Amino acid sequence: MHFLLVIACIVIPSLGVDLPSHTAKCLHLPEDREWPTSHEWKQLNTSVGGRLIAGLPLAHACHGTEYDHAQCQQIQANFTLPLTYYQDPVNVMSPYWLNDTCDPLTSQNASCVLGNMPSYAINVQDAKSVQAGLKFAQRKNIRLVIKNTGHDYIGRSNGKGSLSLWTHNLKTMQIINYKSSAYTGKALKAGAGVQFFEANQFAADNGVRVVGGYCPSVGMVGGYIQGGGHGPLASSYGLAADNTLEFEVVTVDGRHTVASPTQNSDLYWALSGGGAGTYAIVLSATVKAHQDGPTAGAAFEFENTDENTYFAGIGAFHQWLRSATKVPGFASSWGFNNQAFQLNVATLTNGTQKDMETVMAPLLKSLKALNITVLQYAAKSYDNYHAQYEAYTFPPEIYATNNSLGGRLIPGTLIDNNLSGLIETYKTVVKDSSFYNRISGISVNVTHARVGNTAASNSVLPAWRDALITLNFGVGFSPDADSAELQASQVKVNQWQTLFRNLTPGGGAYMNEATFDDPTWKEDYFGSNYNRLLKIKQKYDPKFVLWQHTSVGFDAYWQLDGRGALCRVKS
Numbered sequence: 001m002h003f004l005l006v007i008a009c010i011v012i013p014s015l016g017v018d019l020p021s022h023t024a025k026c027l028h029l030p031e032d033r034e035w036p037t038s039h040e041w042k043q044l045n046t047s048v049g050g051r052l053i054a055g056l057p058l059a060h061a062c063h064g065t066e067y068d069h070a071q072c073q074q075i076q077a078n079f080t081l082p083l084t085y086y087q088d089p090v091n092v093m094s095p096y097w098l099n100d101t102c103d104p105l106t107s108q109n110a111s112c113v114l115g116n117m118p119s120y121a122i123n124v125q126d127a128k129s130v131q132a133g134l135k136f137a138q139r140k141n142i143r144l145v146i147k148n149t150g151h152d153y154i155g156r157s158n159g160k161g162s163l164s165l166w167t168h169n170l171k172t173m174q175i176i177n178y179k180s181s182a183y184t185g186k187a188l189k190a191g192a193g194v195q196f197f198e199a200n201q202f203a204a205d206n207g208v209r210v211v212g213g214y215c216p217s218v219g220m221v222g223g224y225i226q227g228g229g230h231g232p233l234a235s236s237y238g239l240a241a242d243n244t245l246e247f248e249v250v251t252v253d254g255r256h257t258v259a260s261p262t263q264n265s266d267l268y269w270a271l272s273g274g275g276a277g278t279y280a281i282v283l284s285a286t287v288k289a290h291q292d293g294p295t296a297g298a299a300f301e302f303e304n305t306d307e308n309t310y311f312a313g314i315g316a317f318h319q320w321l322r323s324a325t326k327v328p329g330f331a332s333s334w335g336f337n338n339q340a341f342q343l344n345v346a347t348l349t350n351g352t353q354k355d356m357e358t359v360m361a362p363l364l365k366s367l368k369a370l371n372i373t374v375l376q377y378a379a380k381s382y383d384n385y386h387a388q389y390e391a392y393t394f395p396p397e398i399y400a401t402n403n404s405l406g407g408r409l410i411p412g413t414l415i416d417n418n419l420s421g422l423i424e425t426y427k428t429v430v431k432d433s434s435f436y437n438r439i440s441g442i443s444v445n446v447t448h449a450r451v452g453n454t455a456a457s458n459s460v461l462p463a464w465r466d467a468l469i470t471l472n473f474g475v476g477f478s479p480d481a482d483s484a485e486l487q488a489s490q491v492k493v494n495q496w497q498t499l500f501r502n503l504t505p506g507g508g509a510y511m512n513e514a515t516f517d518d519p520t521w522k523e524d525y526f527g528s529n530y531n532r533l534l535k536i537k538q539k540y541d542p543k544f545v546l547w548q549h550t551s552v553g554f555d556a557y558w559q560l561d562g563r564g565a566l567c568r569v570k571s
């Protein structure tokens with residue numbers, strides 16, 4: 001389907017704060033004459049209480065006159081760890097966007113520049129600092145980005161020559177008794193910088209649990225929640241975006257306000273699943289907090305000793321998932337390459353070890369019938385969700401950043417109708433020996449029947465409701481891969497994404513775990529919500545001050561020129 005972008009003229013009410021809008025044809029880069037002077041940056045710094053930070057390449061200590069041997073060794077050791085990036089105001093985890101512009105593993109005389117990373121960041125403290133950044137960027141014709149943890153795969157938290165609003169230090173958390181026409185019960189209000197290792201601990205200390213990701217360092221309130229957000233509890237309570245009650249925001253015109261089902265309800269709808277960093281800057285989100293209770297876990301693996309048997313085992317696993325996912329509260333995370341299959345964690349909320357064993361039994365029986373030796377199998381009970389999560393939280397190396405990935409939502413009906421086609425496609429990927437590659441899957445049940453909401457509730461991509469699996473396929477590479485290799489890996493994951501798209505026509509992909517240059521991104525990432533989301537974007541950000549790849553309307557207003565500056569598509 002091709003979307004015609006008819007820009008409707010939407011009249012927005014006068015909003016008090018009269019902000020100048022980006023007026024230049026192209027936004028300025030540091031090398032441009034029009035770039036703000038150091039005096040102007042200093043004024044901005046003063047207006048944000050000294051919280052302006054100049055961007056530095058992560059490996060700056062490894063190059064040039066700033067060379068510092070000890071510091072360089074540290075960055076070499078930590079270059080692929082998420083921690084290194086989420087503590088940094090401008091650098092992001094995706095090697096594709098870092099683009100090898102400052103490699104800690106090359107010689108001291110090798111070039112080291114910021115490349116695609118922001119030139120400055122405001123260490124956001126409150127609405128005032130966000131307003132100051134919005135105003136400065138628009139008045140000075142500078143690109144603006146929002147960075148939380150920097151986990152984003154598709155380059156939405158960085159931008160060349162940009163000013164970044166860095167939300168990492170907004171760490172407040174509060175349990176409240178929430179009451180609205182839509183929901184009465186406990187809720188967690190979390191600042192935009194809160195990460196899951198913090199939210200899960202805090203929730204457990206208060207006898208509740210909240211929907212969060214498998215990766216403990218992803219941010220709760222930024223790209224995750226705005227893009228949908230899956231995790232071990234999604235099959236119990238829905239996606240993260242199904243759990244939002246309200247957002248505290250600063251809109252692009254500078255208003256500090258609330259978006260909820262009863263206030264700015266269109267903005268609330270868009271922020272709950274319609275894509276990250278597109279509609280407003282979120283300062284905090286209030287989400288449902290659910291009664292905590294016992295949680296069971298299980299894990300196992302098997303090896304590829306004979307190819308036919310191995311893939312038959314993977315097929316049996318999928319057939320079992322089809323029924324296991326009907327069990328309330330069951331979810332799983334698993335993965336395989338050409339050598340071994342691992343069920344990293346199965347979760348059964350409110351379940352005991354015995355309940356989990358009952359769910360697992362048919363699978364173990366099928367694998368046994370195939371003569372597959374199951375290794376390291378164990379099912380266990382835990383007192384609460386956090387204890388189970390901690391038991392299966394993988395060491396940080398598991399989340400090493402040196403990879404590129406693509407994704408596709410796999411509907412349950414594909415298992416019924418063409419399991420052999422799916423398995424053949426898996427084989428194509430894992431047997432491609434020119435790449436270090438891996439398939440991984442998360443099983444969910446986020447049907448409206450399970451979640452208890454309707455299609456109108458929020459802007460989550462409708463394909464999620466039919467999905468049994470959100471699938472990822474990744475290419476790993478050495479930490480010092482050069483830009484040619486990074487581009488080749490991107491081409492590869494796009495090819496694979498096409499194979500899985502062809503298997504699931506009319507379906508979709510989880511925008512947070514797919515590619516930035518998918519040619520059918522509108523259908524794949526937003527589906528039938530696209531046009532309504534575009535109208536909301538035009539209402540709240542008519543000049544597309546918030547711009548990034550693969551976000552609603554990104555092709556309508558700006559495009560990158562050869563230098564990496566944002567230039568108007570229309571004059």
Ligand SMILES: Cc1cc2nc3c(=O)[nH]c(=O)nc-3n(C[C@H](O)[C@H](O)[C@H](O)COP(=O)(O)OP(=O)(O)OC[C@H]3O[C@@H](n4cnc5c(N)ncnc54)[C@H](O)[C@@H]3O)c2cc1C
Nearest residue numbers: 148149150151152156213214215219222223230276277282
């Ligand atoms: C190792 C790893 C594991 C992952 N595991 C999971 C998982 O288990 N489940 C899952 O659903 N996803 C997972 N993801 C994907 C994750 O959801 C996305 O990377 C997401 O974009 C991260 O959001 P962030 O805010 O933490 O990151 P950032 O990269 O800082 O931001 C991502 C996007 O959100 C925008 N944004 C950030 N903060 C705000 C704000 N306050 N207001 C408005 N916009 C904002 C940014 O501008 C950007 O567009 C994983 C990613 C990685 C790299």
Ligand SMILES: *[C@@H]1O[C@H](CO)[C@@H](O)[C@H](O)[C@H]1NC(C)=O
Nearest residue numbers: 045046049050051052053054
């Ligand atoms: C902003 O001001 C603070 C406090 O004076 C200072 O430490 C910091 O270096 C300044 N930032 C920039 C980018 O100059």
Ligand SMILES: *[C@@H]1O[C@H](CO)[C@@H](O)[C@H](O)[C@H]1NC(C)=O
Nearest residue numbers: 073074075077078081083084
């Ligand atoms: C970085 O690596 C060094 C050496 O391995 C280690 O001591 C240090 O704690 C690491 N720092 C971070 C921020 O991970």
Ligand SMILES: *[C@@H]1O[C@H](CO)[C@@H](O)[C@H](O)[C@H]1NC(C)=O
Nearest residue numbers: 096097098099100116483484
């Ligand atoms: C990475 O760098 C190469 C070489 O300079 C350039 O051609 C390419 O466009 C860059 N990619 C990104 C994503 O910036």
Ligand SMILES: *[C@@H]1O[C@H](CO)[C@@H](O)[C@H](O)[C@H]1NC(C)=O
Nearest residue numbers: 064106107108109110111112
């Ligand atoms: C950088 O230094 C290496 C030796 O350390 C040398 O081989 C190389 O030619 C130098 N490159 C440049 C661009 O000066």
Ligand SMILES: *[C@@H]1O[C@H](CO)[C@@H](O)[C@H](O)[C@H]1NC(C)=O
Nearest residue numbers: 236237291293328329349350
């Ligand atoms: C878990 O148990 C609690 C307390 O008994 C109950 O309120 C809740 O509905 C159950 N949740 C799930 C997902 O089964």
Ligand SMILES: *[C@@H]1O[C@H](CO)[C@@H](O)[C@H](O)[C@H]1NC(C)=O
Nearest residue numbers: 322325326412445447449450
């Ligand atoms: C999801 O759960 C619902 C309600 O619990 C159930 O009817 C349905 O069969 C499940 N769907 C899948 C795909 O497992």
Ligand SMILES: *[C@@H]1O[C@H](CO)[C@@H](O)[C@H](O)[C@H]1NC(C)=O
Nearest residue numbers: 309312367368369370371372
């Ligand atoms: C499994 O092994 C048994 C005993 O060696 C054999 O009889 C049976 O045919 C095998 N089954 C399969 C599916 O290979």
Ligand SMILES: *[C@@H]1O[C@H](CO)[C@@H](O)[C@H](O)[C@H]1NC(C)=O
Nearest residue numbers: 417418420421422424425503
């Ligand atoms: C099953 O998938 C394969 C792709 O591997 C495709 O060629 C085939 O047409 C599909 N079959 C059906 C019935 O859709």
Ligand SMILES: *[C@@H]1O[C@H](CO)[C@@H](O)[C@H](O)[C@H]1NC(C)=O
Nearest residue numbers: 080400402436476477478479
């Ligand atoms: C990714 O980096 C880690 C080190 O951080 C390394 O152990 C691993 O082998 C790398 N992956 C590839 C495919 O090179």
